[in-house]
Amino acid sequence: MAIDFTLSPELEEIRMRVREFITDVVRPGEAQISDPEEIERAEYLTILFGMRDQAREAGLWLPHMPVEWGGMGLGHVALAMVQAEAAKSYYGPFVMNCQAPDEGNMHTLLHWGTDEQKEKYLRPLCEGMAMSCFAMTEPEVAGSDPTLIRTTAVQDGEEWVANGHKWFISNARRSSFAILIARTEDNPDMPQAANTAFIVDIPSEGWNRVREIETMHGGTGHSEIVIEDLRIPAANMLGGRGQGHMLGQYRLGPARLAHCMRWIAQAEVALDMMVDRSLNRFAHGSMLAEKQGIQWMIADSTMELYQAKLMVLHAAYRIDNKLDFKSEVSMAKHFVANMLNRVIDRSIQVHGALGYSKDTPLATMAQHARWARFADGADEVHQVRIARRTISAYRDHGSTRAATGDLPI
Ligand SMILES: Cc1cc2nc3c(=O)[nH]c(=O)nc-3n(C[C@H](O)[C@H](O)[C@H](O)COP(=O)(O)OP(=O)(O)OC[C@H]3O[C@@H](n4cnc5c(N)ncnc54)[C@H](O)[C@@H]3O)c2cc1C
Missing domain, CATH: 2.40.110.10 (Butyryl-CoA Dehydrogenase, subunit A, domain 2)
Incomplete structure (x- = not known):
């Protein structure tokens, strides 16, 4: 089975456009509205929704929705790459109209809604007229x-x-x-x-x-x-009577993975900051980057972020290829949520008091990251399910191989 995560030139071009849009439009806008006490509500909304208008004009709108609903029609692998760019800034997903919980609700309505429900509820969500x-x-x-x-x-x-x-x-x-x-x-x-x-x-x-x-x-x-x-x-x-649980599970599959994509973006920001700080902070005769204790933190974070990216890409690949993805999404959700908390924490450690202050985004990122470990399936619930699947794979096939991503290795 060939697994190829390279993007086509068209998708690579989209990814670069998202990156530029976040850098040139969202970050400067975000800087203007980051302190609600410093800005009038009306101005805050003008700037925020102005960024949304720009995203729509740039064709960077609803990356997760089909073209006929005004979206970019991306598959999950391509979406992972776009979300991982968008979520490097706090408002990026909102500006592109792919933020939780609207994103999951859009998937749900698209799959389960009647034509009337889609027109009445999904359409305004996609147009950015409702939440x-x-x-x-x-x-x-x-x-x-x-x-x-x-x-x-x-x-x-x-x-x-x-x-x-x-x-x-x-x-x-x-x-x-x-x-x-x-x-x-x-x-x-x-x-x-x-x-x-x-x-x-x-x-x-x-x-x-x-x-x-x-x-x-x-x-x-x-x-x-x-x-x-x-x-x-x-x-x-x-959906039908008694199908609420099924609908919730259906919603949570891609929604959990979308969370992982955004968490990867946040972890990458934290790692970039960790390295930058270590290259610029001098103590006890050398830069922090030259100290083995700091290098271990950088190395561990790098390896974990790499694992996280592979897990998310592979789970997305399975969704795109109509393969069963429950196990892979479960493992990715658990791993990425924990990786995010560890990487942010290490970055705070390397920043010292600065990391604990609100002068960098790290403190806020740490507060937001904590819920990732219990919402949308607590760590332990995912672990129970992962273990169950591993045990039954062994029982059924005499090997745990099918439970570890069913990869050609
Ligand atoms: C920021 C945030 C946003 C949220 N948004 C929404 C939302 O929009 N809509 C919504 O409906 N909900 C939302 N939630 C709620 C979230 O989905 C729940 O917190 C989550 O489902 C866990 O439920 P609970 O808090 O009742 O914890 P509990 O179910 O009481 O679990 C508490 C702990 O018990 C342990 N545990 C549970 N089951 C097992 C098990 N089988 N084995 C071992 N240990 C176990 C885990 O450690 C778990 O963390 C949100 C929560 C947060 C923090």
Whole structure:
């Protein structure tokens, strides 16, 4: 099986254009709006959405969507390269309209939505006229196990009536609709078939945003929602009854990998900064770059970033080639999330007090990176699944080979 990650000249040209766009447009714009206290809200929005207009004019819009939806029509391998350029700046993915959670919701609507749902909800997302959220996690039960979801939806004629409690719903305060996961089946054949997805218009009576959760990276838009007698038209069911879990899993595959692509970009920024600092900081008779202890940190980070890139490219390759990708995405998600935290931490170490300050982006990057290890599948949940697949590969074939990427080696 030939695996070739080289880009065609056309895709290489796109990658370079994304890189230039991030350097020439997004970074300068970002510098103007990075301190919300220094800038009026109206000016902030003008600059932010002005960058979006420029991205659209440059044809750098919706890299993950098909051309007929106004996107760039890239496969997952090409997308990995574009996302890894875009996410080198904080606002890059938003400017190109490929940010979470809208990106995952677009995939979901494209795959599961009816024609009417696509026109009403997907179209404005793609045009950059709307934002959306995905409402699954609940404070009372473990988010790692969606079979425990307590929010219910009960049919009442042509409507469903939902009641429940959600939290950490990213983007909810800016969204014009949510994809809500609620329990509709009392005694399903299997526990995974209890939940159903619905599209909820925001605002709606019964969808009550009670607070923004203050997190270790601030209060940047993760809401707690109390759902009380929320009436949802039957036509807003997304996918079939009892397919909420399947839909969530389908959504999470490419969405997890898209997170990995953005995390690789962040890790590369941290490693670049680590090397730059080590070349410019003098202590105890030599530059930091000449000290073995620092070289180990650089070497470990380099090797781990290389592993991360290969894992993500290979998982993307499997998606593009319609091969089963669950295991590879799971391994990539776990590895890249942990690699990101380690590389940022080492970069902070090499920067000393400067790394701990807010004078560099490292402190903010560290705060954002921490959630990567438990959201979209906690480390341990991925490890359980990876181990299970490895054990069954051995049981079925007398070898673990199929579980380690099924590569020709
Ligand atoms: C910044 C951020 C944004 C988020 N955005 C959204 C969003 O938009 N929409 C949404 O619905 N949710 C969102 N979430 C929630 C996220 O999906 C959940 O945090 C995640 O699913 C884990 O659920 P939990 O927090 O309830 O942890 P729990 O499920 O309670 O797990 C806690 C810990 O238990 C351990 N654990 C769990 N299961 C196992 C196991 N089988 N074996 C061993 N150990 C285990 C793991 O260490 C895990 O970290 C977001 C969270 C954060 C932090």
